[in-house]
Amino acid sequence: MDRRTLLRRAGLGVLGLGVAGCAPRGGAIGVARPRRDLAPVFASWDRVIRTTVGHRPHRPSGFVLRPERLDDTLLVHNYGHGGSGMSLSWGTAQMAAELALARETRVAAVIGCGVAGLTTARQLQRRGFDVTIYAAEVPPNTTSNMSLAGWTPTSGLVEDDRRTPAWDADFRRAARIAYTELQLLVGRGYGVSWLDGYALRGTRPDDAEGEGASLLPDDLQAGATILGPGEHPFPTPWAVLRPSLRIEPSIYLDRLVADVRDAGGSIVIRRFGSKAELAALDQPVVVNCTGLGARDLVDDPELIPLKGQLTLLMPQPEVDYSTFGAASPTAGGFVHMSPRADGIALGGTSVAGDWSLEPDEEARRRIVEAHIDLFGRMG
Ligand SMILES: Cc1cc2nc3c(=O)[nH]c(=O)nc-3n(C[C@H](O)[C@H](O)[C@H](O)COP(=O)(O)OP(=O)(O)OC[C@H]3O[C@@H](n4cnc5c(N)ncnc54)[C@H](O)[C@@H]3O)c2cc1C
Numbered sequence: 053m054d055r056r057t058l059l060r061r062a063g064l065g066v067l068g069l070g071v072a073g074c075a076p077r078g079g080a081i082g083v084a085r086p087r088r089d090l091a092p093v094f095a096s097w098d099r100v101i102r103t104t105v106g107h108r109p110h111r112p113s114g115f116v117l118r119p120e121r122l123d124d125t126l127l128v129h130n131y132g133h134g135g136s137g138m139s140l141s142w143g144t145a146q147m148a149a150e151l152a153l154a155r156e157t158r159v160a161a162v163i164g165c166g167v168a169g170l171t172t173a174r175q176l177q178r179r180g181f182d183v184t185i186y187a188a189e190v191p192p193n194t195t196s197n198m199s200l201a202g203w204t205p206t207s208g209l210v211e212d213d214r215r216t217p218a219w220d221a222d223f224r225r226a227a228r229i230a231y232t233e234l235q236l237l238v239g240r241g242y243g244v245s246w247l248d249g250y251a252l253r254g255t256r257p258d259d260a261e262g263e264g265a266s267l268l269p270d271d272l273q274a275g276a277t278i279l280g281p282g283e284h285p286f287p288t289p290w291a292v293l294r295p296s297l298r299i300e301p302s303i304y305l306d307r308l309v310a311d312v313r314d315a316g317g318s319i320v321i322r323r324f325g326s327k328a329e330l331a332a333l334d335q336p337v338v339v340n341c342t343g344l345g346a347r348d349l350v351d352d353p354e355l356i357p358l359k360g361q362l363t364l365l366m367p368q369p370e371v372d373y374s375t376f377g378a379a380s381p382t383a384g385g386f387v388h389m390s391p392r393a394d395g396i397a398l399g400g401t402s403v404a405g406d407w408s409l410e411p412d413e414e415a416r417r418r419i420v421e422a423h424i425d426l427f428g429r430m431g
Contacts, residue, residue: 087248088285091370092430093389093396095423099365101395103411106198107357109344110134110404114210114219116352117144117226119151122331126155128339130168131346132355135208135402137167138201138299142233143226145171148339149179157336161186163349164341165319166196170308172339177315184335185312188323188345191305195343200362200390200399201304202249202374203297205230206267208358208402215267224269231272234297243303246295247390252377252426253290256280287379287429298374300392324349359406363416364395371396378422379429387422398423 111132120127130148133140149172152160158180162173165187173183191197205227210219237244257278276294284291309319324330327350330338340346347355371391378387387400400422401415 087373088283088431090285090373090430091368093365093368093371093391093423093427095365095396095398095420095427097420097424100420101364101366103361103363103416104198105359105361105409105411106195107344107359107407107409108133108135108208108402109137109195109346110208110356110358111352111354112211113214113216113354114223115140115144115226116346117147117151117222119154122327122338124336125331125333126152126337127327127330128152128337129346129350130172130339130341131164131343132352133168133209133343135358135360136205137343138196138199138301138304139203139205139207139234139297140209140223140226140230141167141171142175143229144168144222145175146229147222147226148172148341149175149181152176152181152337152339153179155337158182159335160184160337160339161330161333161335162339162341163187163324163330164343164345165190165309166194166341166343167199167305167308168196168343169339169341170305170312172341173312173317174308174315176339177312177317181337183312183315183317185317185319186322186324186333187319188321190319190321191309192302194305196305197301198360198362199299199301200388200397201299201301202390203231203234203273205272210267220267223267227268227272231297234299237304238297241303242307243300243393245298245300247298248373249294249296250279250284250286250373250375251292251294252286252288252375252379253292254288254381256290257292285431286375287426287431288377296374298390298392300394302394356405357407359403359408359412360399360401361411361415362397362399363411363420364397367391367393367395369393375426379426387419389423389426 115132116129128151160181274295279291374390376388
């Protein structure tokens with residue numbers, strides 16, 4: 053494995069953005085330009101403007117992408133993206149649309165108006181389909197709106213012992229399609245952009261870690277730069293800099309809604325209670341993009357929520373980087389900061405099986421205090 057590959061493999065940890073390992077001995081090496089002129093985040097309790105909660109739709113064996121016959125209806129499933137739906141959706145949407153092409157008709161219903169439903173509608177429209185989206189909730193009230201949302205194509209997605217070669221192949225194809233689609237939206241008013249991310253480390257990233265089989269092909273993320281003491285403004289000795297794609301959910305989802313409508317699609321507010329109700333629709337092709345809702349709708353008990361919450365601080369347009377980790381492990385463990393137009397998003401929670409949509413006050417306190425500590429000590 054060459055040095056470039058080692059650097060690319062660094063950073064496949066939690067969120068797909070932290071540093072799992074693999075770094076050269078020594079200081080700044082890599083493709084990104086280290087900067088010391090980063091604007092500090094003004095982290096304080098009086099700048100907190102809201103806390104949001106969402107349920108990542110997790111399935112231990114990964115997303116579901118398959119066709120099913122329901123009498124005369126072709127039902128295509130596209131759900132269960134865990135903490136990776138904002139990253140992967142263009143890819144699984146294209147693959148779902150390809151499954152829909154098995155029928156001669158070019159009239160389809162899409163169930164769900166989160167990121168999976170909206171991108172599936174667009175991929176169907178690109179292939180000539182007349183699309184109606186049916187959904188119980190639409191933006192800004194979907195889980196997708198509660199997302200961070202970085203390029204984290206493997207986060208909370210699948211458990212290694214449940215992966216199959218066929219699922220892995222689907223994942224890799226979906227990730228490759230999505231990575232390109234998202235890049236093509238940068239600079240076009242979709243709220244998609246490149247952002248420098250700094251993973252903060254108390255110890256030097258170890259080049260013995262992180263060489264296990266990774267789901268994500270090396271070329272589907274930018275290379276990393278290892279920064280040593282004095283080479284970055286953070287209070288940890290080490291930081292790993294990696295540019296990454298970032299999506300601003302409220303801008304992005306509204307643009308997708310507009311695109312679906314501009315291409316002739318319509319959106320109907322409706323909640324479905326059973327597969328029989330789906331089969332009774334006029335459209336001969338139905339694509340199920342209901343996220344966690346699929347648990348009851350199509351009886352998939354494997355789906356569980358990974359509860360996550362974000363606390364937003366007042367926006368600071370001058371903050372043009374993200375961070376992963378705290379100033380010291382005791383200050384808060386797994387935490388992250390990402391700036392966007394609607395606020396500075398602070399997060400760091402993933403609780404399996406927690407169906408509550410109420411903010412966890414203890415987690416909120418841990419995450420805000422960790423960032424007050426971090427940015428209070430930034431040089
Ligand atoms: C805190 C947090 C941080 C996250 N960070 C990231 C990140 O950094 N990167 C990333 O890629 N992903 C991230 N995610 C995960 C991402 O948000 C999800 O994977 C994604 O939003 C799932 O999209 P979806 O369209 O499948 O589901 P949803 O957005 O939940 O949409 C489901 C749609 O189906 C509809 N529906 C459900 N049931 C029914 C029914 N019975 N009848 C009619 N309609 C129904 C709903 O109303 C909704 O319109 C994060 C999530 C959270 C909560």
